[in-house]
Amino acid sequence: MAILNLRKTLITFSLVGLIAGFTSEQAYGQNSTPTPSGGSSVANIVSDSFFNGIIGQAAASCAGKSFYTRQAFLDAAKSYPQFAAGSADDSKREIAAFFAHVTHETGHFCYVEEIDGASKDYCDESNKEYPCAPNKGYYGRGPLQITWNYNYGPAGKAIGFDGLNSPETVAKDPVISFKTAFWFWMNNVHSVIGQGFGATIRAINGAIECNGGNSGAVQARVKYYTDYCNQLGVSPGDNLTC
Secondary structure, three states: HHHHHHHHHHHHOOOOOOOOOOOHHHHOOOOOOOOOOOOHHHHHHOOOOHHHHHHEEEEEEEOOHHHHOOHHHHHHOOOOOOOOOHHHHHHHHHHHHHHHHHHHHHHHOOOOOOHHHHHHOOOOOOOOOOOOOOOOOOEOOOOOEEOOHHHHHHHHHHHHOOOOOOOOHHHHHHHHHHHHHHHHOOOOHHHHHHHHHHHHHHHHHHHHHHHOOHHHHHHHHHHHHHHHHHHHHHOOOOOOOO
């Protein structure tokens, strides 16, 4: 799946402003499952049928089939109460956007790790704040396929695991795996969600896909998003592409 291999550049273009200061998981709180201002909790929106409708499309042989669970998603979401915390409709749109990108990146939750990721070098040796550990691979893992040492390091620091020395934790602990996706989302995507789905594509992989870079990937993401909006009973809004 070529779309997954785009992760090697994905984070590079999404990191503007992040290395200087990351928002810790603690800043988002660690209380209960987020409840949008409209009154519907994330758990109510992301129902069993909604989640299973996505992962159910992954083949039985997929590693993610027995790794990703709705409960792990909900457990991780408790640490990020600002996720999908707007009006009822805005919350549904953010959830639809999140799962659209996750579906695209993991093939309906099929992949936990990037295809052939171990053979690739995602060590930015120029980053001295988060230096690479010997014999560790920082290739794509988890729902949003986090990559590079300069993401594993701060994500681990915010979430509470050793991202530099134990990056494989993201592929072993499903709750931590989802937390890395939330960490990336809240630091890169959440602030532009009100600008339309196209802005979320630009925040995640704009340098590669937007402005005609890969219109097929853009349309695939938009298709998932509009489908999930329909399932959740909310209009997708404007500015869907980039």
